[in-house]
Amino acid sequence: MTLDVLYFAWLRERIGLPRERIETQAATVAELVEELRAREERYAAAFADLRAVRVALDQRLTGFDAPLAGVREAAFFPPMTGG
């Protein structure tokens, strides 16, 4: 499947880009993260501690066990600090 993957805040800075389009066979967010980690050191560094990472699928917050079937956009970012 083709997926738009977005990165925000320090994840964006560590990985070095705000978004990319990837081809993946990952069935869940966790599998996608494993694929990304395996790519390059900067991805491994960004996803080193998943307790500090949040994920949204098609702009809805979800967990790392969420399935990717039918999803078009996945976003990774640190805990939010708005307000």
Place this chain on the structure above:
Amino acid sequence: MTLDVLYFAWLRERIGLPRERIETQAATVAELVEELRAREERYAAAFADLRAVRVALDQRLTGFDAPLAGVREAAFFPPMTGG
């Protein structure tokens, strides 16, 4: 002693004046209220139910058992409804 007595809201309306200067020997607020009640029907009506009346001595909220010694201004009014 000479005392300025003030009335607010419906106490003012029932008694028919906003303030008056009186001579009294009352030792407490309760005694003062008894004196006022004995004066005229409009005072008796205003002070008919003391649960609906609050009192301030020299601009501080207090109770009906408070002593009047040294006090210059007594005010009677219904429960406050500000804001």
Place this chain on the structure above:
Amino acid sequence: MRIVVQEAAFDLGAETAAFAAGAAGAGAVVTFAGLVRGEGGLTAMEIEHYPGMTEAAIADHAAAAAARFALTDAMVIHRFGRLAPGEPIMMVATAAPHRQDAFAAAEFLMDWLKSRAPFWKKEFRDGSGAWVAARDSDEDALKRW
């Protein structure tokens, strides 16, 4: 701390802006405004107060709120006299480093103003006025502090 009791209208927007400008170091600013509700055919409201006692009592209570909630600033404006539906009756503003303090102090001030500040409201409908009765819920609200 600015405490104002006045008959004239005040400008809620301008007062909020000026308060926030003076509280820039604080981080969190909360305002509350009470407006005259035109419900049930209300045509006007009249507010009576106790000149002399009112400002002093509000100032005392605002100082207590500032100390209790670590405020950097607080403001209370309260009108008296005749007001039309939609007009602001009063406003409270609080500034603090943390939002929880700013919110709690504003609520603390409001709960007190509703039941202990010497103001009395009279509502006019069809040409006749009726004094607003104190509400048990306002008295209860004060007990939580």
Place this chain on the structure above:
Amino acid sequence: MRIVVQEAAFDLGAETAAFAAGAAGAGAVVTFAGLVRGEGGLTAMEIEHYPGMTEAAIADHAAAAAARFALTDAMVIHRFGRLAPGEPIMMVATAAPHRQDAFAAAEFLMDWLKSRAPFWKKEFRDGSGAWVAARDSDEDALKRW
């Protein structure tokens, strides 16, 4: 309900006045404003957001607040981009017949915005930037609702 996510500055006073004018029937209006604190030599703040998700998520949550607290209206304005000390970062406004609902809804919205709305803050001091870490207290604040 007005939900705005914008880079441009907004006028806290004018927004408060306009919101209150539109909420005249409500009786109680609460506003919260978050300002950039210039503490510890902070020279600027930069706010990143998730375009598309941000406004939709805020609108969803504001609708939930409106239903839960019987609001007559609610408003959220949140900026992104670079901000200087003293500038308003964001504001929330709520209107309700009763002050308790207006206060509770504003706090409910703030607790959510602080920990669930897709915004990230970076603080600049001495020319170098550092991302603001999420605070446990903000996460805890959300749990009370």
